[in-house]
Amino acid sequence: MKTAGSKSPISPPRWLLAELTYSCPLQCPYCSNPPDYARHTGELSTEEWKRILTEARAMGAVQLGLSGGEPLTRKDLPELAAHARKLGYYSNLITSGYGMTESTIGQLKEAGLDHIQVSIQAPEQELSDFLAGTESFEHKKEVARLVKKHGYPMVLCVVIHRHNIEQMEGILEMAIELDADYLELANTQYYGWAHLNRPQLMPTREQFERAEAIARRYKEKLKGKMKIYYVIPDFYEDRPKACMNGWGTTFLTIAPDGAALPCHSARELPIPDEKFPNARHLSVREIWEESEIFNLFRQFDWMQEPCRSCGEKTKDYGGCRCQAYLLTGDMYATDPVCSKSPRRHLIDQAIEEAETLPEQPLIFRNSRNSRSFQKP
Amino acid sequence: MSFDPAAPLMFSPLHRLQWEEAQQKHVILYPEGMVELNASSAEILKLCDGKHSLNTITTELERKFGTEGLMNDIREFLEIALENGWIQITH
Numbered sequence: 001m002k003t004a005g006s007k008s009p010i011s012p013p014r015w016l017l018a019e020l021t022y023s024c025p026l027q028c029p030y031c032s033n034p035p036d037y038a039r040h041t042g043e044l045s046t047e048e049w050k051r052i053l054t055e056a057r058a059m060g061a062v063q064l065g066l067s068g069g070e071p072l073t074r075k076d077l078p079e080l081a082a083h084a085r086k087l088g089y090y091s092n093l094i095t096s097g098y099g100m101t102e103s104t105i106g107q108l109k110e111a112g113l114d115h116i117q118v119s120i121q122a123p124e125q126e127l128s129d130f131l132a133g134t135e136s137f138e139h140k141k142e143v144a145r146l147v148k149k150h151g152y153p154m155v156l157c158v159v160i161h162r163h164n165i166e167q168m169e170g171i172l173e174m175a176i177e178l179d180a181d182y183l184e185l186a187n188t189q190y191y192g193w194a195h196l197n198r199p200q201l202m203p204t205r206e207q208f209e210r211a212e213a214i215a216r217r218y219k220e221k222l223k224g225k226m227k228i229y230y231v232i233p234d235f236y237e238d239r240p241k242a243c244m245n246g247w248g249t250t251f252l253t254i255a256p257d258g259a260a261l262p263c264h265s266a267r268e269l270p271i272p273d274e275k276f277p278n279a280r281h282l283s284v285r286e287i288w289e290e291s292e293i294f295n296l297f298r299q300f301d302w303m304q305e306p307c308r309s310c311g312e313k314t315k316d317y318g319g320c321r322c323q324a325y326l327l328t329g330d331m332y333a334t335d336p337v338c339s340k341s342p343r344r345h346l347i348d349q350a351i352e353e354a355e356t357l358p359e360q361p362l363i364f365r366n367s368r369n370s371r372s373f374q375k376p
Numbered sequence: 377m378s379f380d381p382a383a384p385l386m387f388s389p390l391h392r393l394q395w396e397e398a399q400q401k402h403v404i405l406y407p408e409g410m411v412e413l414n415a416s417s418a419e420i421l422k423l424c425d426g427k428h429s430l431n432t433i434t435t436e437l438e439r440k441f442g443t444e445g446l447m448n449d450i451r452e453f454l455e456i457a458l459e460n461g462w463i464q465i466t467h
Binding site: 014059062090092114151155181227 | 389392394396398399403405407408410459461
């Protein structure tokens with residue numbers, strides 16, 4: 001493990017994900033927030049966020065995600081967007097659209113927000129509202145139109161899982177109807193609430209392959225008109241993803257209570273919460289360069305076999321630490337997606353479960369459910 | 377992608393071209409992405425202002441750097457820029 005004061009050059013953060021709040025009017029069962037989010041109370045103030053934005057920008061962060069929860073529940077959102085613009089960030093608002101009005105969009109545009117990403121759960125009302133746990137479908141579509149009207153690049157995001165994967169064609173047609181500039185088809189990544197609901201969310205291999213073929217066909221057809229990002233579910237790969245482009249190399253997440261995380265799922269790791277450096281008390285530079293947590297999986301010394309002696313370790317950095325932990329119980333293990341992992345069978349088992357496990361009710365993301373979870 | 381060498385070109389309103397002090401280079405920013413540019417690509421893109429065309433960008437850069445024969449390289453880069461949506465042909 002590299003420790004504070006190590007001579008190895010540490011590249012500065014490029015991406016700052018500001019999770020402004022855990023409040024959200026929606027209840028998506030694949031939410032990436034930690035299942036026990038309701039235990040983390042006490043949001044950072046406007047002035048604290050401004051300082052964090054300033055410090056991260058000075059180090060070289062340039063992309064800013066304003067996320068949550070639902071960031072629109074923060075009344076200071078336009079003020080933070082204006083601060084970000086002044087600093088030279090490219091700012092991305094990642095929203096459900098719920099609660100967005102034309103006047104808010106105008107305010108944010110004036111503040112200098114660069115882009116709004118609206119998520120829609122499915123291409124038809126009943127399913128979309130069921131998955132969101134809130135009646136929101138028509139309003140979301142209206143927001144998507146307003147985003148376009150106000151001259152923003154329009155990015156539509158749809159999280160893909162077993163309940164909507166058969167509607168891939170409908171999703172793509174909806175994106176065309178809404179005149180999206182970008183469409184992000186994000187296959188569910190099994191962290192947070194999605195991990196809890198995995199047997200109910202994971203598509204079968206056959207469903208996945210059919211959907212991918214449709215997406216590929218539209219990608220070709222819409223070339224030059226709409227950019228389609230198809231985020232693959234890595235369970236079906238035999239090499240893990242280079243998660244976060246490597247721990248502590250590029251991404252910095254600040255959680256609503258100030259906890260600094262090398263990835264937005266890191267709170268799920270078996271690390272006591274008080275060990276995460278907190279931006280309330282520390283500067284971004286101290287967090288990024290000196291904290292034990294950000295140095296924990298930097299470089300290669302922490303690795304076990306087969307990663308340690310593997311020629312591909314500089315490509316995928318051993319995969320995802322959260323996935324390793326959630327599936328093997330060991331956060332230092334090789335990501336079990338890798339076919340070289342001695343525990344690859346855990347992934348194959350999960351894929352098999354998608355075909356065989358009986359339907360269970362989805363666990364929706366809300367504070368009542370959240371309070372029943374506690375990190376081991 | 378071939379295009380009229382006299383057609384005016386403009387930088388896309390859906391992207392942003394910006395100097396990054398920390399990286400000491402120009403970058404193109406767009407939703408959740410960034411492209412790092414070398415110095416000559418940045419010089420070309422800065423001239424995509426809705427008035428300059430391939431012809432006039434070439435003349436200007438050849439004069440600025442006191443050289444000749446840049447047309448093909450500039451055309452090649454502009455084709456890539458058009459394909460990626462970084463610039464548009466002004467109509």
